[in-house]
Amino acid sequence: MKKAFYISLKPFLNHGALPRPTDWKAVFANDFPLEVEIGFGNGEYLAGLSAQTPRTNFIGFEQYCERIQRTLRKLSRTGLDNVRVLRLDARAGFQRYLSPQTVSRVHCLYPPPWPKKSDAKHRLFTADFLRLINSRLVPGGVLKIVTDHYPYVDWVRENIRDTGFAVGFEKTGAHHGTKFEKKWVEGGQSEFYQLLLTKQDHMPVGITEDSVVQSYCIDHFDPEHFSFKDYSHEGTAVAFKEILYDAKKKTALVHVIACDGPLTQNIRIVIAHSPKGWRINLAEGTMLMPTLAVARAVECVYEAAKNSN
Numbered sequence: 001m002k003k004a005f006y007i008s009l010k011p012f013l014n015h016g017a018l019p020r021p022t023d024w025k026a027v028f029a030n031d032f033p034l035e036v037e038i039g040f041g042n043g044e045y046l047a048g049l050s051a052q053t054p055r056t057n058f059i060g061f062e063q064y065c066e067r068i069q070r071t072l073r074k075l076s077r078t079g080l081d082n083v084r085v086l087r088l089d090a091r092a093g094f095q096r097y098l099s100p101q102t103v104s105r106v107h108c109l110y111p112p113p114w115p116k117k118s119d120a121k122h123r124l125f126t127a128d129f130l131r132l133i134n135s136r137l138v139p140g141g142v143l144k145i146v147t148d149h150y151p152y153v154d155w156v157r158e159n160i161r162d163t164g165f166a167v168g169f170e171k172t173g174a175h176h177g178t179k180f181e182k183k184w185v186e187g188g189q190s191e192f193y194q195l196l197l198t199k200q201d202h203m204p205v206g207i208t209e210d211s212v213v214q215s216y217c218i219d220h221f222d223p224e225h226f227s228f229k230d231y232s233h234e235g236t237a238v239a240f241k242e243i244l245y246d247a248k249k250k251t252a253l254v255h256v257i258a259c260d261g262p263l264t265q266n267i268r269i270v271i272a273h274s275p276k277g278w279r280i281n282l283a284e285g286t287m288l289m290p291t292l293a294v295a296r297a298v299e300c301v302y303e304a305a306k307n308s309n
């Protein structure tokens with residue numbers, strides 16, 4: 001018989017369906033302290049920590065599906081109910097799902113160091129992200145970052161000014177047991193670098209609010225002449241992928257990518273004929289966050305459809 005893939009999917013949360021910010025006390029049905037792991041990878045550390053401290057709740061943010069699947073299998077083995085994982089960029093997670101001053105500790109092991117100067121824009125712990133994390137930590141809360149790449153330590157230190165943190169630094173050994181740590185150890189590295197940033201002053205950063213996504217109706221639409229202009233403004237971007245048209249049903253499905261800073265969402269927008277005209281709406285069943293880019297995407301489709309005559 002084939003082995004069951006997971007015992008429970010309960011720890012996995014669909015972020016599209018969660019209230020923002022989320023009442024984590026209600027999700028866990030207790031008021032234990034809350035900790036967050038950013039980029040938990042295959043979940044070795046998250047599963048270990050949550051088993052060691054069952055009276056602490058943990059939220060994990062990770063981007064890769066396969067790593068989340070492996071983590072769910074590990075969590076199934078512990079059988080504990082104190083972990084929830086989301087497939088979400090941690091920056092969007094902190095911006096929208098965590099209320100100010102609610103998190104005791106944040107862990108991040110081996111964030112991608114993006115060592116090339118030209119890739120520096122991808123590095124995670126910018127001053128803005130540090131301020132955001134600070135705002136979500138309780139007084140005295142701690143952000144722990146461990147890296148294999150010493151220049152990353154210097155880069156984070158440069159960003160610390162005006163983020164409300166006091167910095168502690170130490171060299172550390174390989175004792176987290178994660179996949180990437182093992183990989184570096186197999187490659188011959190035995191020394192790693194740990195930053196402990198302790199919250200001293202509070203940085204007020206509010207919750208990023210959802211946007212209102214409008215519906216539209218137009219009198220005429222010609223799918224042959226639909227021409228979409230990509231949109232980009234101050235971190236919000238919308239890029240066209242494709243349009244599919246069903247002539248019998250007089251319905252078009254437009255696929256676009258909507259980006260709000262680090263948050264990327266694939267969305268579908270429907271242009272459907274009705275007795276009152278052509279209605280333009282988000283496709284039903286689209287699980288997403290109603291962000292500014294999503295609102296802009298529907299607006300851009302409306303503009304393109306209106307100009308198709």
Ligand SMILES: C[S@@+](CC[C@H](N)C(=O)[O-])C[C@H]1O[C@@H](n2cnc3c(N)ncnc32)[C@H](O)[C@@H]1O
Pocket residue numbers: 038039040041042061062063064067088089090091108109110111112124178179180181
């Ligand atoms: C080098 S791996 C380390 C994984 C794990 N912590 C370990 O030690 O094995 C970095 C992980 O961080 C995740 N990651 C990178 N940036 C992220 C972000 N902005 N939000 C959530 N996860 C992120 C990646 O998907 C990847 O799994």
